Amino acid sequence: MKPLLELSSVGMHFETPGGIFDALRDVNLRINEGEFVSLIGHSGCGKSTVLNIVAGLLQATRGGAILAGREVTAPGPERAVVFQNHSLLPWLSVWDNVALAVQEVFRRRMNRAEMRDWIAHNLELVQMLHARDKRPGEISGGMKQRVGIARALAMQPRVLLMDEPFGALDALTRARLQDTLMQIQTAQGNTVIMITHDVDEAVLLSDRIVMMTNGPSATIGEILPIDLPRPRDRLMLADNAHYNRLRHRVLRFLHERDDDGDVAGVAASVTALQTPASSPASPPKKSAASA
Amino acid sequence: MTTLTLPQWLQPWVRLARGEAPQAQIRLLLLQWAAPIVGILVLLAVWQLGASRINTSLGQFPGPVQVYEQAGNLLAEHRAERERSRAFMLRQEERIAARLAQQPDWEPVRRSYTGAPTFFDQIRTSLVTVLAGFLLASLIAIPLGIVMGLSRVLENALNPVVQLLKPVSPLAWLPLVTLVVAALYTTEDPAFSRSFVVSMVTVMLCSLWPTLINTAVGVKTVSDDLNNVSRVLRLKWLTHVRRIVLPSAIPMMFAGLRVSLGIAWMVLIAAEMLAQNPGLGKFVWDEFQNGSSQSLSRIMVAVLVIGAIGFALDRIMVLIQRRVDWKQD
Numbered sequence: 001m002k003p004l005l006e007l008s009s010v011g012m013h014f015e016t017p018g019g020i021f022d023a024l025r026d027v028n029l030r031i032n033e034g035e036f037v038s039l040i041g042h043s044g045c046g047k048s049t050v051l052n053i054v055a056g057l058l059q060a061t062r063g064g065a066i067l068a069g070r071e072v073t074a075p076g077p078e079r080a081v082v083f084q085n086h087s088l089l090p091w092l093s094v095w096d097n098v099a100l101a102v103q104e105v106f107r108r109r110m111n112r113a114e115m116r117d118w119i120a121h122n123l124e125l126v127q128m129l130h131a132r133d134k135r136p137g138e139i140s141g142g143m144k145q146r147v148g149i150a151r152a153l154a155m156q157p158r159v160l161l162m163d164e165p166f167g168a169l170d171a172l173t174r175a176r177l178q179d180t181l182m183q184i185q186t187a188q189g190n191t192v193i194m195i196t197h198d199v200d201e202a203v204l205l206s207d208r209i210v211m212m213t214n215g216p217s218a219t220i221g222e223i224l225p226i227d228l229p230r231p232r233d234r235l236m237l238a239d240n241a242h243y244n245r246l247r248h249r250v251l252r253f254l255h256e257r258d259d260d261g262d263v264a265g266v267a268a269s270v271t272a273l274q275t276p277a278s279s280p281a282s283p284p285k286k287s288a289a290s291a
Numbered sequence: 292m293t294t295l296t297l298p299q300w301l302q303p304w305v306r307l308a309r310g311e312a313p314q315a316q317i318r319l320l321l322l323q324w325a326a327p328i329v330g331i332l333v334l335l336a337v338w339q340l341g342a343s344r345i346n347t348s349l350g351q352f353p354g355p356v357q358v359y360e361q362a363g364n365l366l367a368e369h370r371a372e373r374e375r376s377r378a379f380m381l382r383q384e385e386r387i388a389a390r391l392a393q394q395p396d397w398e399p400v401r402r403s404y405t406g407a408p409t410f411f412d413q414i415r416t417s418l419v420t421v422l423a424g425f426l427l428a429s430l431i432a433i434p435l436g437i438v439m440g441l442s443r444v445l446e447n448a449l450n451p452v453v454q455l456l457k458p459v460s461p462l463a464w465l466p467l468v469t470l471v472v473a474a475l476y477t478t479e480d481p482a483f484s485r486s487f488v489v490s491m492v493t494v495m496l497c498s499l500w501p502t503l504i505n506t507a508v509g510v511k512t513v514s515d516d517l518n519n520v521s522r523v524l525r526l527k528w529l530t531h532v533r534r535i536v537l538p539s540a541i542p543m544m545f546a547g548l549r550v551s552l553g554i555a556w557m558v559l560i561a562a563e564m565l566a567q568n569p570g571l572g573k574f575v576w577d578e579f580q581n582g583s584s585q586s587l588s589r590i591m592v593a594v595l596v597i598g599a600i601g602f603a604l605d606r607i608m609v610l611i612q613r614r615v616d617w618k619q620d
Binding site: 055056057074075076077079080081083085087089090091100101104105135155 | 617
């Protein structure tokens with residue numbers, strides 16, 4: 001079977017004022033239609049860089065991503081992103097935030113009534129239709145992230161990209177959102193790439209977990225298939241021996257990396273690991289002018 | 292839904308009437324009402340005491356009472372002038388009617404009344420001029436600020452120019468503006484008087500900058516995440532500006548507009564005074580030149596009115612700002 005998405009020998013280096021920073025080297029990954037893949041690794045290992053390359057927000061300096069036979073060169077709605085901090089437009093209501101995406105993506109393919117139904121349908125999926133007229137400032141962090149997911153799903157993407165979508169949420173809210181996401185993904189068969197720090201989350205949701213080595217020159221260390229039957233139930237899995245074996249496998253990988261962090265022989269300074277992060281090109285914030 | 296919300300200044304009165312925590316309401320009322328009133332009373336007292344000790348070449352400096360009387364005089368003069376104007380028009384219509392009765396095919400010629408502008412006419416002229424200048428400045432500053440905020444190249448190119456021109460006093464611009472307008476604005480039948488254009492352009496030149504700079508900064512600080520959303524949605528440039536950039540920049544932009552309007556009002560008075568353009572500034576200058584025993588009181592009336600109008604303009608801007616600023620709710 002031909003994979004839906006293929007990353008072939010992707011490399012990425014950033015030119016910083018302090019010299020060239022080699023973030024990624026030789027990342028190869030094939031993802032099939034309907035697969036849920038998690039990327040896990042320590043901070044600064046280039047997970048976000050991989051995701052941003054697939055999204056088209058960053059251009060790989062070597063290799064590239066091919067989605068359904070076409071090379072990724074720019075961002076687009078067929079690779080919708082759920083951002084870590086929701087990134088809703090604060091001046092628009094929940095409804096209008098999703099509507100903006102639907103209007104842009106389906107401008108010529110849907111009439112007004114169809115758009116309305118489609119927006120409502122996606123808000124319903126994440127159980128947010130009741131708050132349709134609220135602004136992002138008026139709802140909780142978990143609710144905002146639900147709307148962020150609705151907005152991304154409403155673009156009907158070929159691949160749904162999630163950048164630590166639940167990282168900023170408390171444990172209980174996170175669990176609820178994971179369940180919602182799992183239901184939707186089971187029902188719709190979405191292809192998902194998700195970045196996470198959370199081992200339990202990765203094992204619970206994924207079909208495969210991609211574990212990344214530490215940067216600089218980060219790459220894929222190991223890929224672990226999660227062959228737990230679906231639908232999965234977090235409470236049942238807690239006592240499942242196989243689940244716990246998989247969980248330990250990921251934990252051990254992360255711990256080993258933690259011990260020999262500077263395996264590459266470079267005296268990789270901690271700062272060098274942290275600076276490139278996800279958006280190396282972000283200009284320094286200027287303070288507001290006289291007001 | 293909350294129940295009907297009362298304006299904030301009314302709330303303690305209503306609560307007091309209902310007997311809700313009367314002590315707290317009284318404390319709030321003292322703070323909200325008594326303190327400002329005391330402040331104004333102290334000002335009046337200092338003014339009265341100080342005025343009685345200052346003897347100018349035009350007589351004793353006026354205290355609050357004389358100024359209040361002059362305000363009444365100015366109003367009376369305005370009414371008298373209006374009455375004269377009405378009487379003039381009435382006489383003219385009578386004359387025309389009489390002549391038409393004798394000579395039905397005559398084309399009547401109507402003249403408008405040309406009396407001296409009263410204090411209130413000058414206020415109106417100043418308000419129209421300041422709003423025109425401010426509007427013109429905003430029409431230039433907002434689009435320019437947007438492109439400046441979006442393009443690093445343009446920002447770096449324009450920044451030195453902005454920094455150089457921003458601190459220039461209106462008084463320095465005025466002679467240039469006067470001459471340039473005289474040279475360029477030479478239509479046969481001008482829709483606006485030349486003095487109006489001179490004042491408006493001077494106001495525009497001076498009040499442009501805060502809006503320009505704030506809009507540029509507001510646009511520049513659009514978050515990377517929102518820019519990424521825009522890229523994922525493949526928004527066209529204009530849609531991106533309209534749906535993402537402009538709303539993001541609105542809080543900063545309005546802060547700038549508010550400062551700009553304040554500057555516009557201050558500049559206008561100075562420009563009118565120096566250029567002898569109609570308006571409140573000219574009124575002050577005329578009274579100064581006039582030098583009657585009432586002049587100082589009349590100038591004081593103008594000073595207070597200028598202050599009150601500036602305050603009112605600012606409040607109006609705050610009200611508009613509250614309606615459009617998404618950060619405040």
